[in-house]
Amino acid sequence: MIRRFRGESLNKVDAKGRVSVPAAFRRVLEEGDPDFSEGSYPNFVIVYGGVRGNCLEGYTINSITKVDKLISKLPRFSREREILERFINTQSTYMQLDETGRIVLSIRLKEKIGIKDEAIFAGMGEKFQIWEPTNYQNEVDALNTSFENLPEDENPFLKLDQLQD
Amino acid sequence: MIRRFRGESLNKVDAKGRVSVPAAFRRVLEEGDPDFSEGSYPNFVIVYGGVRGNCLEGYTINSITKVDKLISKLPRFSREREILERFINTQSTYMQLDETGRIVLSIRLKEKIGIKDEAIFAGMGEKFQIWEPTNYQNEVDALNTSFENLPEDENPFLKLDQLQD
DNA sequence: TGCCATCTTATGGGATATCATGGAAATTTA
DNA sequence: TAAATTTCCATGATATCCCATAAGATGGCA
Numbered sequence A, B: 001m002i003r004r005f006r007g008e009s010l011n012k013v014d015a016k017g018r019v020s021v022p023a024a025f026r027r028v029l030e031e032g033d034p035d036f037s038e039g040s041y042p043n044f045v046i047v048y049g050g051v052r053g054n055c056l057e058g059y060t061i062n063s064i065t066k067v068d069k070l071i072s073k074l075p076r077f078s079r080e081r082e083i084l085e086r087f088i089n090t091q092s093t094y095m096q097l098d099e100t101g102r103i104v105l106s107i108r109l110k111e112k113i114g115i116k117d118e119a120i121f122a123g124m125g126e127k128f129q130i131w132e133p134t135n136y137q138n139e140v141d142a143l144n145t146s147f148e149n150l151p152e153d154e155n156p157f158l159k160l161d162q163l164q165d
Numbered sequence C: 001t002g003c004c005a006t007c008t009t010a011t012g013g014g015a016t017a018t019c020a021t022g023g024a025a026a027t028t029t030a
Numbered sequence D: 001t002a003a004a005t006t007t008c009c010a011t012g013a014t015a016t017c018c019c020a021t022a023a024g025a026t027g028g029c030a
Helices: A024-032 A061-074 A079-090 A107-113 A131-147 A157-163 B024-030 B061-072 B079-090 B108-115 B133-148 B155-163
Strands: A008-012 A019-020 A044-047 A056-060 A094-097 A102-104 A118-124 A127-131 B010-012 B018-020 B043-047 B056-060 B092-096 B102-104 B118-124 B127-131
Touching: A008 A019, A024 A056, A024 B079, A056 A061, A056 B061, A061 A079, A079 A094, A079 B108, A079 B118, A079 B133, A079 B155, A102 B102, A127 A131, A157 B133, B010 B018, B024 B056, B043 B061, B043 B133, B056 B061, B056 B108, B061 B079, B079 B092, B118 B133, B127 B133
Parallel strands: none
Antiparallel strands: A008 A118, A019 A102, A044 A056, A044 A094, A056 A127, A118 A127, B010 B118, B018 B102, B043 B056, B043 B092, B056 B127, B118 B127
């Protein structure tokens, strides 16, 4: 089975910026790190740029490597590549879980998304997101509204099956 | 895992031109220098020519070697090759980290990119860049603008997925 | 099915190491 | 020998490591 990021969790952020990554996510990060072995702690990548930039996004090493490989196919000095490198490499950072399954969010990262002493972890399949709780609620509400306003023929649930191969 | 240059960092440049290279970048430089060994300090290359020339670009020994090989594939006396060699070979220099992880930017290099007493280091995957902070902000803004103005079908993020396989 | 032992998880505190930075001394270069 | 460079030492801030604990989840077993 290929495990994916699922579920959400509200965790405390302490004075040093430490937060527990939900245990279920840790399993996914372990599976997604080719260098992980029993007794070590998985590495992964947090991207903090992104189009809207009000949350952090965590990627396993394997999935970020896929992205990196795609970027590397673009001509070395092209503008396109520059844009992608700027958003995906410049605005990201390696992370490693510690012994107790925590990471530390630096002051910069916390400021970036407005986190104080709590953070929401939200599973998104190949990635997970970290939100400041209020912002998260707003995002969920906004999604609900925009979903309710969609015409029937654009209902993504219905469109899903049409994509079939 | 092949570590790449990720993240950004604002560091002080002192009167002698000394700047700390971000610790995360040092790890990449070490991995990318075939002659590096525990207890020594990695060598790398700084290119100060380049197409737009308002920043410096740092390459690991391994990645500049890759670029050199690409250049070597061009016809020996072609104009193309001449240009690339001028920008990438002539206008570049070897550097070595010192004991405390710093390099010194010569007056020439500082003038080249307008640096006074602060420098931004920006990870770009296979290379990193050094910018004067204001210029960097302008570049980021320009990138954002040019990104926002792209027609949907040229969105580099979406194109990424189309490159798939 | 109810109880206890054990493991895992989320969390906290203190000690230690690393990082970025500054200054002085030693050495080289012009 | 003055200026510039390199080497060496010093320090505050930050990040990392190590140990501790309480609550919940899990599993075995009578």
